[in-house]
Amino acid sequence: xxxAVLFDLDDTLIDHDAAIRDAAGALFDKVIPDAKYELNVFQxxxxxxxxxxxxxxxxxQVTFQESGRGRLREAFSKxxxxxxxxxxxxLLAEYWKHxxxxxxxxxxxxxxxxxLQKYKIGVVTNGQEAQQVEILRRCGILPVxxxxxxxxxxxxxxxxxxxxxxxxxxxxxxxxxxxxxxxxLELDALAARDAxxxxxxxxxxxxxxxxxxxxxxxxxxxxxxxxxxx
Numbered sequence: 501x502x503x504a505v506l507f508d509l510d511d512t513l514i515d516h517d518a519a520i521r522d523a524a525g526a527l528f529d530k531v532i533p534d535a536k537y538e539l540n541v542f543q544x545x546x547x548x549x550x551x552x553x554x555x556x557x558x559x560x561q562v563t564f565q566e567s568g569r570g571r572l573r574e575a576f577s578k579x580x581x582x583x584x585x586x587x588x589x590x591l592l593a594e595y596w597k598h599x600x601x602x603x604x605x606x607x608x609x610x611x612x613x614x615x616l617q618k619y620k621i622g623v624v625t626n627g628q629e630a631q632q633v634e635i636l637r638r639c640g641i642l643p644v645x646x647x648x649x650x651x652x653x654x655x656x657x658x659x660x661x662x663x664x665x666x667x668x669x670x671x672x673x674x675x676x677x678x679x680x681x682x683x684x685l686e687l688d689a690l691a692a693r694d695a696x697x698x699x700x701x702x703x704x705x706x707x708x709x710x711x712x713x714x715x716x717x718x719x720x721x722x723x724x725x726x727x728x729x730x
Contacts, residue, residue: 502698502729504646504673505616506664508682509625509632512702512722514603514639520547523599527591532579542575549575554626558657564628568592596631603635606704612722613644616729622647624667624680626657626687647671659691668697681725689716700728 510516524546525539532538549571557567569588572595576583583591613621622645625632629650636642649667651657656666668675675696682688683702693699693716700717719725 501677502619502679503677504620504622504668504671504679505725505729506622506624506647506667506678506680506692506697508658508680508684508688508702509623509627509635511683511704512606512681512688513609513623513641514605514635516603517547519599519602519604520550522602523595526598527595530594531576531581531591535579538579546571546575557628558626558651564652565589565592600631600635600638603639605639605641606722608722609641612725613641615723615726619729620646620671620673622649622667622671624649624658624663626651628652658687659694661691661695664692664695664697679725679729681719681722685716700725 507513521543524543527546528535528539528542553562553567553571556562556570557564562570569583569585569592572588572592573583623632623636625648627650629652632650633642633648636645636648642648647667647670649663649670651663654663654666656662658664664678664680665675668678671678679698679700680688680692681700681702682692683704685701689699689701691699698717700719702722703718703720706720717728719728
């Protein structure tokens with residue numbers, strides 16, 4: 501019997517890509533205000549560098565602050581800019597504030613949560629504790645969550661099974677009694693399945709399923725989730 505439903509955060513509950521593009525654009529405009537023609541190129545590079553430096557953070561090769569500094573310096577090095585730690589931290593603080601302010605829930609989140617009232621609900625996310633909790637608070641869903649687990653606090657990052665097991669233990673449920681929903685097929689759905697949970701791939705972009713439907717469940721909107729719970 502299912503007792504808990506856990507969700508990824510970025511690009512599952514919140515529109516992370518839209519927020520990061522907007523924040524990256526504001527950062528670029530602040531540093532290089534007269535280069536609008538480069539903006540799209542910079543935004544794509546920033547998204548790519550974000551993934552690369554987050555992997556280093558999740559692997560505990562760098563701290564969260566070091567990952568931000570590294571990304572910032574690498575992103576602007578091609579334009580001939582260098583930053584001291586003090587200047588980098590000031591720019592990053594402004595960037596994070598803008599990013600958090602731009603985070604918005606997808607329009608199917610509230611209805612989905614309303615459909616799942618009889619279950620325990622939580623979030624399991626790769627990320628820094630203070631930032632992810634602040635996003636949840638700002639978006640207004642922190643009070644309805646029974647647990648929030650970040651990789652920083654758990655000590656493990658997806659796809660490690662320990663982070664899913666940690667969340668289930670916090671909720672007092674077995675992995676087999678839990679569903680995990682996320683937009684990343686490998687890091688979310690398959691990783692959760694391998695950890696003993698029921699993995700569900702949220703395929704908002706309608707991408708091709710690379711594994712057998714018998715192995716993984718797929719939905720295109722969060723409001724379709726309740727049908728799988730029957």
